[in-house]
Amino acid sequence: MVVFDARIIGRSRVLDKGSTIIEGTTKYHFVFATGDRLGMKLMSDILFKADRQYDEDHTTHRKQKDLEKRNGQTSMLDLLEPEPADEVGERINQLKLSILEQGNIRYEFDDLRCTLIEKGWFARSCEKDVRAACKGLHTEGKIARISEGRAWSRGTEFIIQP
DSSP states (O other): OBOOEEEEETTEEEEEEEEEEETTEEEEEEEEEESOHHHHHHHHHHHHHHHHHHHHHHHHHHHHHHHHHTTTOOOGGGGGSOOHHHHHHHHHHHHHHHHHTTOSOEEEHHHHHHHHIIIIITTTOOHHHHHHHHHHHHHTTSEEEOSSSSOOSTTOEEEEOO
């Protein structure tokens, strides 16, 4: 379980990753404060990747221990675990909803990403996910590009359709 809070104090953004509780034990509590947008984006990506790596390592270790207990036999329950692609797809769908909640506003890609981070996506997604969500919404006709080009990156301007 991860608790998140974001506040703006003066000119600094305080992004609280909150307590990460795993198997009933608090593993860490992290508070990050910055007045720099780049620092906010980088730390969000770093923590997101660290959490994903921890989850993968923990799952691999758990599976290995379970397999050792069963003396190498596989289990029907192994098939019930969600695929990583399913988790990514769900995260991108949630990002799409969060983008649409911003309303009929003109955005630049970096500004949108920072807005999403401040509104609860700190350490919950990476730039690649936001880019995929924007591409998906553009394909669905829910985002209209203003700037030229095909890439979704810094400098890309668009309007979120109502």
